[in-house]
Amino acid sequence: MSKAFLLHIDYAATKGAVLRLVLKRQDNGKVFRLFDNSAKPYFYLVPNSDDENVEAKVLKIKTFYQGTEAKPVSIEKVKKKLNGKEIIVLKVICSHPGHVPLIASESKQFGQPFEHQIPFILRYLLDRKLTPMDLVEVKYNGNLVESIAPVNSVELPPLRVLAFDIETYNKNVKSDPKRDPCLMISYATAKRSGVLTYGKKFTEKYVEVLANEKKMLERFCEIVRENHADVIATYNGDEFDLPFLTERAKMLKADFRLGRDKALPKSRKKGIRFASSIGGRIHFDAYPVIAFLNFIGAFKLERMRLQDAALAITGKNLKADIEKKDIHKMWDHGTQKELDYLAHYSINDSIACLAIVQNVLPLQIELAKLTGNLMFDSSRLSAMPLVEPFIMKKSLARGELIPSKPSYSEVSGRDQAPVEGAFVKIPDPGVYEKIAVLDFKSLYPSIIISHNVGSDSYNCQCCTQEGFVSPQGHRFCKKHKSIIADTLEDILDSRFAIQKTMKTMASKESEEYKQLYARQWSLKILANSVYGLTLNPRFRWYTRQGGEATTAWARQFIQEVNKKSEEAKFTVLYNDTDSIFLQYEHEKDVLKFREKINESLPARMELELEDFYPRGIFVAKKGDSKGGARKKYALINREGKIKIRGFELVRRDWSRIARRTQRSVLEILLKEGKVDEAVTLVRNVVAELQSGKVPLDDLVIVTQLRKKPSEYEIKSPEVSAYEKAIKAGLQVPEAVVSYVVTSKGKTISEKAYVREMAKDYDANYYLNHQILPSVLKILSELGITEDDLTTNSKQHTLGKW
DNA sequence: TAATTCGCTAGACCGA
């Protein structure tokens, strides 16, 4: 009997229903592996009511799985709930996980199968109430599990992380393991870091020079073993580093046992990407995690390269200036200094990767624990598969059958037309003082909870008279909590509890605080994804009416608050979805108003005060001097902190000089209110631009190509710049193009060249298309015209204010 | 690629 963290589970399909568990002892941190053959794969069958002899008939089902016979082993009768009613269902037990979907499909003639598409590992975790990354109490004999039970602890497993990165020979456009060797492998752990290479001399001590590439690969495995790595961290190792090394190892016949078993790393398609796994260790690819966090707005990256991510997350700039495409030149005939620099560059990448992973690992562990996914999956999954196990746990606890995945025809039959979205009140452009911003806390989740929205509560039989009725007339049950509402309530409850604890903590730097922060973040991610899923036709708990009702209630609540604000003599400046911008006289009036509103709201809903802002700017929509732009404003709070939304300066597809100038203008106006100072600043920028002395790096425009370059109907500047670069034989990555508008050519597309090819810039373009439009948007609210900025005319004062 | 929808904007394209 011992207590251990459950790090990972996998199973070899060839061996049938035998699971392999990777565990880490709580007392001494030793990792060991056990097998569990006690779990039997199964599914449920709700028999057709008119058929009396279903059991016998089902037992006679025979089908084939990979050429061998597959039939049910036995049948048990169990009680389950379906649509709120308790019924007797058949639990059809099979001998191999692969048989389950086949036998379930055959059984359709006798009834309706349930829970036949649940992956075996998930089935095992759900039935034994086990949580990956959590503590378990396990009893075993030899390497066979006798019993295993959850302990449910807040303790996180202390994982030993080893990050690595490789450099490959790349004379051709892209390295191909069939042709190009791996030149270097660098690695980093909390205690040591180094570089492995071969056949060349290096000055630095951290470089270990092996006899050849094969020896380098084998030495790398040794290092992984010596460090007892639980987690192997990479940046895009899923699709590059691991498949590359594995292929090289096969070709060189190297002993490349990177894992804790004898198998080579495996690569298989997971959704749209490849995922590479290493036996007995967790391969943690930071790239999809960073991409996900960037997507949900945890931070904002212009580019998603390793060094950009490291800078954003750790604040440390580990950038080594090296052109990736020059690596083969440095290797073939670089000077000693260049070779040393290559090693330095490589080790930097491993160190950066380690730093990133150490930073995001707590969040990923928490996410895995919370949702019940293995961390290997939780770090790679999109919202739906991430959330599903979490709701399944709830279903199981309630004794309900889990709805099946919708079939292809069900999916295509579901309404995909857009649901009417949020309410937006357009602001009148201008500068305002004394703005209070209020917003609904977790608006959509709280509406779902307080109105019991859900697929299983919609149009119930029990409360035809007294259900929750949405503005458009959709009715939801008042007696039985929907599974979605139930789940969301759990999520919000634990999030608020964590936030409460965090407020009592003194140090925001402590490990404990960081862990709590990660937990509440993962809860937020989950809560926010549920509303979107209810409208996803592939979701098991899809409810079109639920989605429609949720946004309709949201619109109703916010307009109600607007009405009450006007009654209380506030001016409503702007609304978007869940926020209300009020103009006030006294702060205490706003606080009192908020309290009154909260008294009138359903228990779960709450209006929060975001902040008071002494001054703020809304700008006009282009070509419409009266209507203000949505999602575009700037505010300054009492501490002088500026909050900016939607302006060009937050967009990466604008040049740095335009963004910087716009930011300065906003800052001067919001902080000091001095229009003439802002005008002077712009004039200086204009003069500098016209002198031709602005560094090209400040003029770069970054745009992503979301399609293959050949698939574009319109040749935009970025596509044009990309094509010219390719024609010139330059190696530029397809995904993100950085270009400068030069003086060469007529149209903007013709003038656009990638940064590496640009020799000068078109001052007129940057003046008329970047600087002036971005600052005039703001300054024209204050009576400034284009002429004021480009010629020396009269000074402006703040008279208007 | 990610959840989903909407709005904003730039620049190309196209016909007069």
Add this chain to the structure above:
DNA sequence: TCGGTCTAGCGAA
């Protein structure tokens, strides 16, 4: 050369 229309990318919620 113009103005309208269309394609496309980005950000906010």
